[in-house]
Each structure stands twice: as C-alpha cells, then as structure tokens.
Amino acid sequence: MKILIFGDTHLGKRNFKIKQREEDFENAFSQVINHALTSKVEAVIHSGDLFDSGIPSISTMIFCIKELGKLKNGNIPFFITAGSHDVGSGDSFLRVLDELGLIINVSSKKYYSRDDDAIIITGEKRNGVFVCGLPGRNNQINEVLEIARINIPKNCFRVFLFHHIISDINPLFSTLKKSCLPKGFDLYVSGHWHDFFEASYEGKKLLYPGSTERCDFREMHSDSKGFIVYDTDNNNFSFEKLSIRKSIIFEINCTNLMPDEIIEKVRKKIVKGNGEMLFFVLKGGLKGGVKSEINLYEIYELAAEMNYLFCKIYTGALENPEEKQTIVHKKSINEIEKEFFKNKGFNNKETLLAQEIINVLGSGKSSQNIEEKINNIISWLKGEMI
Ligand SMILES: [Mn+2]
Known part of the structure; x- marks a missing residue:
C-alpha cells in the first residue's frame, strides 16, 4: 500500500507580491495531486498549512476545491491537520472542505473529548489507513499529550499527524517534546518545518515532508522541494522532487567599492534569464x-x-563608510518591548502591565502558574491603574 505525504503548501501566498508566485504555489500543489492520481496511492496525508490564511481568497478556494475533487472522484481520502496558518481568528475554510467531504480534518473538535482528567483523541480510518493527531496552534501541546488517551485500532496502518517542531530539528524553535508523542503508531508525520526532515521514534519513522514551494528568502537556497511516497509493505519511502521555479542568489562583496562600481559588478552578473x-x-x-x-x-x-x-537586492548587510566605527549594541527582548510600548505612547506602569500580559499569554507553563500571574495582574489593575 502506498501513501502520499506532503504539507505546508501555503496556497494563496503571493510571494514577493507577485501574481505568478501565487500560481507557482498552485502549480506545485497540482503536481502532487496528479502524482497521487497516476500512482494510485491509497491515501493522501497533508501535514498542515494547506492555505496561507484561514480565510483564503475566492480564487484560491475554487482552485483547491477543484484539485481535491479529483482525489475524491478517485476515491483517495485526504487527511489533514490544521496548521498554524490554516486557522483564522474565527472560523477556517477547512471546515467548508470538511463539510463537502473533500478532506478529513483530524484536528476538528469532534475528534477530541474529555473523560475526567483525560483527553480522548479519536481519528478516522479509510482504505486501511487510520489517522489521528493534533492541531498546529496549541501552546499547551505537551500537557495535552501527557493526559491524552488514544484507542489505536488494529489491522490497519496507523499514522499520528501533527504540525509542531520537535527538538531533533531545532531545540530553539521546538514546541513539542518527542518523548510526549503517543506510542503504538506505524508512522509519525508532521509539518511546520519547511525542509524535509527524517527522524525516528520508538523504532518507527517520523517524517517532515517540508514545504512544496519556497515561502520566503530563507527558503530560496533550498533546491529540494517535494513530497513523500511511503510504502507500508516495507516501511520505506521515496522523496519525490517537484519541478519549481528556479532561484539564483549572488553574494557580492562590496568592500572598498564606490556605489557606481557596485552597480557595475551587479550588472555583469545579469545574463539572459528564463523566468x-x-x-x-x-x-x-x-x-x-x-x-x-x-x-x-x-x-x-x-x-x-x-x-x-x-x-x-538586499543591502542590509552593506555598511556605509561612517558606520564601520559604530559599535552594535545588542538589545534584550525586555528592552525592545519597552521601546515598542514607549513609542506607542504607553507610560511606565502601562508598559510593565503590557509586558506582564505578554509574559502570561506567551507562556507555555502550567495553568497554576498562569492563574497566579493573572491574579497578580488583576490586583495590580485594582490597586494601581484604577
Ligand atoms: Mn508552514
């Protein structure tokens, strides 16, 4: 049995504000869907960030409905978890696709319920593939997993799907402790990280397909955007590269050059291109x-x-002659926040309060700790502000 895995397609993204870049993202998506149809996979799994925003434009919606309709006609289920970009402040277009039967969003509320102190996670099984998982936006994810209970079905291929960065990739950006992941699945799939990445967990593979197009300048260096075809018979996979628009990057050393000479140096690099x-x-x-x-x-x-x-052309790293002597003063986050609120016209007390609120909202610590901080804020508001 073959399963196609991809993610972070960011449909609707108008990269560098260019219409053709929006089409490039759609083109990459269509290539994946065509591959799923021609190679007759049993299921498609998308690891989140289907769209660049929770409520995409009408043309993006129509494009997506048409593409997903092809899979539905081919009886290929499309499993997905909501990525950090798929969720709007209110509702998300994923719900529409779900209602139309075009996707199975395993991060919908209906797949989670409470049983005393536990959270019961359920999923869906189609064509012999069972998928359940977690939504991308949840800063309490480690705590949720600690009390999660999953009844994993037998006699099928079981996939746990999420949209978080594990510390194997980058401890700095990590939002999920790998050891918190539930055991007993045949495969772990995640999105959010835009490069392909392979890890293992409990003797099983943990795969990040990466994004299907280059979402910003940092990704312009990458030449391997693609998707995964996983073979459940031998637990091997192949990474299939997509044909995407090329990008060319030149780093130009401008030391001891005058502005005119720099322009000349850059112009010489511009030979006939092809889009x-x-x-x-x-x-x-x-x-x-x-x-x-x-x-x-x-x-x-x-x-x-x-x-x-x-x-x-990026000139941020280029120094004017008089700047060479400048000593760069590194500011702490605390200082940057203070400066930000000062510019907004906040006084000292308001700034302290705002920082405390950021502290509480941004904290992934235990609820007891947050409660304590909220109480502090309330008493502060009562005593100081009113
Ligand atoms: Mn993404």
Whole structure:
C-alpha cells in the first residue's frame, strides 16, 4: 500500500507580491495531486498549512476545491491537520472542505473529548489507513499529550499527524517534546518545518515532508522541494522532487567599492534569464558615498529586460563608510518591548502591565502558574491603574 505525504503548501501566498508566485504555489500543489492520481496511492496525508490564511481568497478556494475533487472522484481520502496558518481568528475554510467531504480534518473538535482528567483523541480510518493527531496552534501541546488517551485500532496502518517542531530539528524553535508523542503508531508525520526532515521514534519513522514551494528568502537556497511516497509493505519511502521555479542568489562583496562600481559588478552578473527569481545580497563596507546612491531601480529594470521573473537586492548587510566605527549594541527582548510600548505612547506602569500580559499569554507553563500571574495582574489593575 502506498501513501502520499506532503504539507505546508501555503496556497494563496503571493510571494514577493507577485501574481505568478501565487500560481507557482498552485502549480506545485497540482503536481502532487496528479502524482497521487497516476500512482494510485491509497491515501493522501497533508501535514498542515494547506492555505496561507484561514480565510483564503475566492480564487484560491475554487482552485483547491477543484484539485481535491479529483482525489475524491478517485476515491483517495485526504487527511489533514490544521496548521498554524490554516486557522483564522474565527472560523477556517477547512471546515467548508470538511463539510463537502473533500478532506478529513483530524484536528476538528469532534475528534477530541474529555473523560475526567483525560483527553480522548479519536481519528478516522479509510482504505486501511487510520489517522489521528493534533492541531498546529496549541501552546499547551505537551500537557495535552501527557493526559491524552488514544484507542489505536488494529489491522490497519496507523499514522499520528501533527504540525509542531520537535527538538531533533531545532531545540530553539521546538514546541513539542518527542518523548510526549503517543506510542503504538506505524508512522509519525508532521509539518511546520519547511525542509524535509527524517527522524525516528520508538523504532518507527517520523517524517517532515517540508514545504512544496519556497515561502520566503530563507527558503530560496533550498533546491529540494517535494513530497513523500511511503510504502507500508516495507516501511520505506521515496522523496519525490517537484519541478519549481528556479532561484539564483549572488553574494557580492562590496568592500572598498564606490556605489557606481557596485552597480557595475551587479550588472555583469545579469545574463539572459528564463523566468528565474534573482537575488543579490550585498556585503562589506563601502569605500565612499552611501548605499542609498546605489540605484536599485536601474538593476530591477535590467533584470526584467533580461527575462527574470523579478529581482531583489538586499543591502542590509552593506555598511556605509561612517558606520564601520559604530559599535552594535545588542538589545534584550525586555528592552525592545519597552521601546515598542514607549513609542506607542504607553507610560511606565502601562508598559510593565503590557509586558506582564505578554509574559502570561506567551507562556507555555502550567495553568497554576498562569492563574497566579493573572491574579497578580488583576490586583495590580485594582490597586494601581484604577
Ligand atoms: Mn508552514
């Protein structure tokens, strides 16, 4: 049995504000759906961030409904968990797709219930594949998993689906302790991390398919966007690369150059293109003049003439001559927050209160701790502010 796994498709994203980039994201999505249909997989699993926003544009909705309709006609179930981008402040378009029978959103409320101190998680089984999991937006995820109870069915292939970063990938961005994951599944699948990543858990594979297109400049360096085809008979998989628009990045050392010389150096790099995205990262310290003298518009025009989709020049790492002596003072988050609220016109007391609220809302600590802090805020409000 074959299962196709992909995620972080971010449909509707207008990368660099260019219409063609929105189409590129759709194109990548269609390639995956076509592969699912032609290679006759038993199920498709999407690891979240189907859309770039909870309420996508009408044209994005129509595109998605048409594509998912093809899978439905082919009797291929589409399992998904809501990613961090799929959820709007109110409702999400995933609910519409769910009601239309186009997707099985295993992070819908109906799959969670309480039983005394436990949270019961259920899922769905189609074509011999059982999927259950967790939604992407939940900063209490480790606590939820500690009290979660799952009745894992037998005689089927069992997948646990989520949208969180485990510390194997990056301890700094990690939101889920791998050891908290439930045991007894045949495969673990997650999204949120936009590169392919393979780990293992309890002797089973834990896979991140990565995103299907490059979502921002940081991803422009990556040349392996794709999806996973998992074979349940031998527990092996292949990573299938997608055919996506090329991006070209040049780092230009501008040390001891004048603005005119930099423009010349950049222009020489712009040979005939074929719809690629072109990036220049300028580095080093100018010999004279200032970086605002570099006419970016002139270069952008040349890139358009030479048939690039678009061109962008980053000058953030380029130093004006007088800046070389500047000592960079690293600010703490606390200082940055204070400055932010000061600029908003907050007084000292209001700033302290705002920081305390950020502290409470952003904290993933135990509910007892939060209760204590909220009580502190309330008594503060009573005594100080009113
Ligand atoms: Mn994402």
